[in-house]
Amino acid sequence: MERKLLMSMKNIVKQYPGTLALNDISMDIYAGEVLGLIGENGAGKSTLMKIMIGAETATSGELRMHGKNYAPKNPIEANALGVGMVFQEQSLILNLSVAQNIFIGREKRFIRHGFVDRKAMNEAAAKVLAEMEIPQIKASTRVNRLDFASRQMVEIAKVFDAVNGEAKEGSVILLDEPTSVLNAEEIRQLFKHVRRLCAAGNAVIFVSHKLDEVMEIADRICVFKDGCLVREMENRAEEVNEAVLYEAMVGRTASNEYYQLGRQRMPEETVVLELKNLSKRGFFADVSLQLHRGEIIGICGVIGSGKEELCAVISGDEDPTSGEIVIGGKVCKLPSPHSALRQGILSVPRERRAGGIISDFSAYENIYMSNYDKVKKNGVISPKLAREQAEEYRKELDIKLPNVDQKVGNLSGGNAQKVVFARVLASDAEVLLLDHPTRGVDVGAKAEIYSIIRDIANQGKSLIVLGDTLEESIGLSNRVVVMKDGEVTRIFDAPPEKKPEQVDIVKYMM
Amino acid sequence: MDKQVHTSRVGEEFAQEMKKQSQKERFMSLAPLIILLVLIVIFSVTAQGFFSINNFYNLLNQAAIPLVMSLGLTFVILMGSTDLSAEGLGGFIGSVVALMVLNSKNDMNLGAFAIPLVVLISIGVSMLSGLLHIKGKLPSFMVSYGVSSIMSGFAVLSYRGVPARIRDPLFTVMAQGNFLGIPYLTWIAIVTFVIAYILQNRTRFGSYVMAIGDNEAIAKNIGINIEWTKFKVFVWLGLCIGIVGVMGAVRVGQGDVGIGSDLVFPAITSVVVGGTSLSGGKGGVVHTLIGAFIVTVINNALVLLGVSPYIQQAVQGLIILGAVALSVPHGKNLIVK
Amino acid sequence: MQKENSMWSKLAFNRETMIKLFSLVSVIVISCVFCVMSPAFLSRRNLLNILKDLSPVLMLACGEAFVLMLGSIDLSTGCIASCAAVMLTVLLGKIGPAAYLVVLGYGVFAGLFNGVAHTYLQIPSFIATLSTQAIWQSCAYLLSGGQPLAMLPDIWPYVNWGKASFFECVPLLFVVAFLVLLAYTVISKYTGIGKTVFAVGSNERATWLMGQNVRLAKMLAFLMSGLGAAIAGIFFAVKLKSRIPTVGVQYNMLGIAAAVLGGVQMTGGRGSVFMTLLGALLITIIQNGMNVIGVDGLWQQIIFGALMLAAIFMNSDKDHKGLVVK
Amino acid sequence: MLLLSGTGITLMEQENREAKKMEGYKMKRREKAAMLSIAACAMLVNAAPVMAESAEPLTIAVSMRSTTSEYHMQYVAGAELFAASLPEGTAEVQMLPCEGNDDKQINDINALIASKGDNMILFVDANNAPNITSIAEACEEAGVYWCAAWNAPEGILPTSYKYWVNFQSCDAVKQGYDIAVNLFESLPTPGEGKICVLEGMLANTANEDRMKGLNMALEEYPGIEVLDDQAGDWDTGKALNITENWLAKYGEDGIDGIWCACDDMAVGVVQALTAKNLNGKILSTGVDGTSAGIEMVENGELACTIANNGWLQAGYGCAYAYAAKTGVLDTETMDDLHRMFLTNGYLVSADTLADYKATFVDSQPEYDFTDLDYPIAGPMFEE
Incomplete structure (x- = not known):
């Protein structure tokens, strides 16, 4: 059967300073299908989703939706154009009710002479929840009363409504790791909705690490690796199994020199x-x-x-x-x-900006933050000693810094991480x-x-x-x-x- | 092929952990109410004359002005800011309204029109301090301190030391008259509470303030006009300060800058003791109502218990420390400023 | 880079020194205005007055600066000062000069009390210090037995050092205050725990993960604030030769204003303790100057508020994009 | 007044906008801001109405607690009355309010001394007694003649100072005693009943003396029982709350009278009583003789108040200081009576109301400031 093209992407590239997140991705999304995206961490899946929802803009390449050019500036615009996304971290306001959360930013149709008609909003929300077959969640309960899984379902309901409400001829819904907190029963229910949505002429993009789930729900599976779309295959049971997917995902083995295997010594x-x-x-x-x-x-x-x-x-x-x-x-x-x-024991945290460095401080101050004693002279921190230490590490780790007094806040990712390593080395942690x-x-x-x-x-x-x-x-x-x-x-x-x-x-x- | 989708032991534990945490949170949000009831029980037993209809009305009247003030501050704190301008601005409004109606000093007599005019002035000044905070990116604490000092200067200037005694019959009736046994001033407080409740739960503005307080990034992402909402919060604050100024003048029967004194800090205490968190995003108007009653009950009971005036402040401080310690979330790596 | 910044960088100004410089500029500008209005402003005697009035505010401000740098606030400094003033007068009569040590100990204890309430009970510092303010105010009343008595002449010799001054315009009070300020600056700038206080204000999560003792830093900040307040209390007692339990109440906000005018940002992590000297100087000059040039009493508060707003407006570095100013 | 405040602030706002619109001269925001602050200071400072012109005229400084108390503003009026009695342009008055902050009172006085040298005289109502010692030292050093009223610490007398001309005071203890006795006599059964006591600001000298007077009266009237004692900090609002609590606690017929330490608080007490239309049935007292106090005595809501006649105290205080400065008086040779005397407060109760209004309210009393014996009501200390 001839499937209607909903969204098409032509050689999308996303270049971050220093890393090529997406390398020439071209993909078409048809109405009524579930597209599974798999790939390792950092393979570019989330970046692509962010571009589709308008949270990021592509460096180059072309996005078309319903045949028209599509370049949303923020999620609200994307919703209006028929593309909705369920973010991985919760984006619900804990203190507001379920109904208020679902319709936040879009309350215009419930306004009766200046006031939000609470009853109408709750009814509309109840209708959306019923559609999602989760009637056990009452529209007026506050979100912080719900358990984790129901919050996830409300999040999904909110996106379904935002997108379905406006788009007439089919929309695209992106689910980023939706099942990580759901139990078996809730996953089955989610899949029912996904199928119901596809039947109604929409497309669903399903990103998950759980290959068994992807194989169960997806019509087509795209495999991402290092920012490239390496394989695109129909999900026919006889052809596709976990081994095939693993092979596609992992591809070539690492070259020895890259990880300097020669210098790996026996513990x-x-x-x-x-x-x-x-x-x-x-x-x-x-x-x-x-x-x-x-x-x-x-x-x-x-x-x-x-x-x-x-x-x-x-x-x-x-x-x-x-x-x-x-x-x-x-x-x-x-x-x-x-x-x-x-x-x-000392840790190097994942979010460098939030947990690894203090951006208001200069490089040499950051370096001695884990171990003051090394830069102390008769009980007092001596800036001279600290600058010498920083100079030493700057050469040793080849950190590109105009001078050690520069604020760390505006350093590139790589250099900031080297400053963190300098601090870790200076701390003499074992x-x-x-x-x-x-x-x-x-x-x-x-x-x-x-x-x-x-x-x-x-x-x-x-x-x-x-x-x-x-x-x-x-x-x-x-x-x-x-x-x-x-x-x-x-x-x-x-x-x-x-x-x-x-x-x-x-x-x-x- | 469909592998049995099972959730592991860890998944089960995670769900239980989450359930326990949300139950704890539900209890924590009730903590202020429980503290209020406990205080009422203790004081009814110990303080003579506490548990009586007469004293109940008394509590209601005394809670009127602090309640309106804390309602004004609730949205400001829900957004994560603080505002001290009420001390000077409230005093100024009180002094000026007394000069505008029939009074002992000048022959101006605007009668009932004075009230809306004065409240408009209060909104104007509050909007200005909001403008400085939002556009000028100045800390709201310091801006409001400056505005408060300017306004209390103008207040004193307005009556040059001889407070104007209010003669206007409307004001004297408002001071003493009551309707269904409840004095008019308390009705004003009740009406303000209802308006605040509607604002918080029935309008977009209420949800937007909660969203900004919870996480400004999400709010921007949802497409909320953050600066405009913040500005409206200062308009509401100006309205409440205007009402408080008028109520103060009505209650004491004369206009003096003292009306504004000792308004701000008890109001902020009520908002926080009620369960609204200073970093924004949690709590609300009903919490503030409970908080205002907790503070008023403490003051009232200390007088009824005949506690010596010297230690009254200490007892009040200790009780509030205890109440907040109970209703504030605790966690190892919870960041509390 | 916009053209302007390059212009500035040519003059080897970076934004940091610009802000530091600014409070100095405003102090000079306002002094000139007052001096033009009445030449007596810069007379030797008035300098003595200014420096004498400056000392207590400076002590409160440099203590408060530590807490503000955490991103928190201490509203109890005024009442700790009052309580310390009363305690000094009472104890001087009983145990002589040892009273000074006891009062400093009391300051440390009051600071730690705030620290424990904020750090371990995790009560927001605004409310914690507001409650302890009430507690110390009551203690001041109880200690003084409700009587605002003057110091009895027999203990005056312990207190007369307050009147001494060097070449007639630098009071001993100010010299002591300056030494304490230097000590506070060294602690905040050159000791590990001082650096941690800065770091906590700037990014508490990172400081915690970097293995710094965040709790100790917070306790130290409140300790320094309490100690500063106690020293201010000693200055009040020495200056006024009296034990008035309500002497420090109004100085709390002035201490905070002085710290903020010295460049300390209320969101934490920025500003320096030493600069509170300029902030305190600015406030004292405004109040003193208005009296010297004879501004009418009724107008003084209006002008004080207006100059406060103007100074805060100039002093805040507005090019801080994205910083959410609460 | 409001327009002034409105324009004042919007003016600053326009300055801001004009500064931004400076064309043709691309200034960094910081430069524009510095220029703005100079303009703002200059604009605001010279807008202040009372400006000291050249230093010749003698400055009469009046240092008191706050501009919000009508009684303290009577001081300023009294000083102006005295200034008017001198030849044109010889003196002008400068008010030094300290808003209850003792340190500020000392600082303000020192600042004025630094600016005016000895070309000034000073009338002080010390915020608290101990401040007198520091003021005395400052004035001795600078050679400024000054007078004090109300508060002074024990053992510190004008006689041990050259420049401290005199110390006058209404006898606060006697006042506390007089209003208490008046209240006890005007109770439904004179001399018996239950009263509540509303103090002023804790640890304030005037308040402590009035309480001593009250306690003396209580010893003489065993029939009076004190139900409760609270502090209202001289604040009308607080007095109102406390009275409401008392009415709730003791019931409307449980209290026969309320001893109240000042008129400002009496306004709050009477408002609370009128809310339960008990005004007139339960009487209260006041001190200071403010217009509100007099009015309440008139309506029979207040048993009595004491008009301390601020005009007289400040006027003659300045007169004495001026006389000492111009050599008419020599502080060494003055006898104790002139150095320390009591001025008589004017007990205003229902019966003495008529002639009090005649002399003080309807017509401004003419004071002959040259007759320095007029204010003396009696020696402060009976030998």
């Missing part, structure tokens, strides 16, 4: 850090692990696998509910990153937790960061790395720990000569 015997069935209710359970001096452990897992929370607990940012952390043979409590640093160290950094800077990580390991320090991509985790680490739904499913040894295949690891991840 020593002494155990620097040991976790004994450590668990945190609701995030991860019974994780036991031994970290040796000079060893790099890579932890892999999808979003919601608990690897970030594990990292947060080890670095003292969060508290575990049970289990022990043993450092240098002694069980110790880590109530705060401050006490963790005193035990020699155990380092790197949370996506190379996220949002250009390829050149990535290689430099890898060599810094190698230097750190060779100095006898031990690292736990949450790799930005699977390939990175395998390439860097001596051992790869795979986590899924809060449990350690498998630990692979990854000596330089016999690195495990990505395909084998992915099996345990998804």
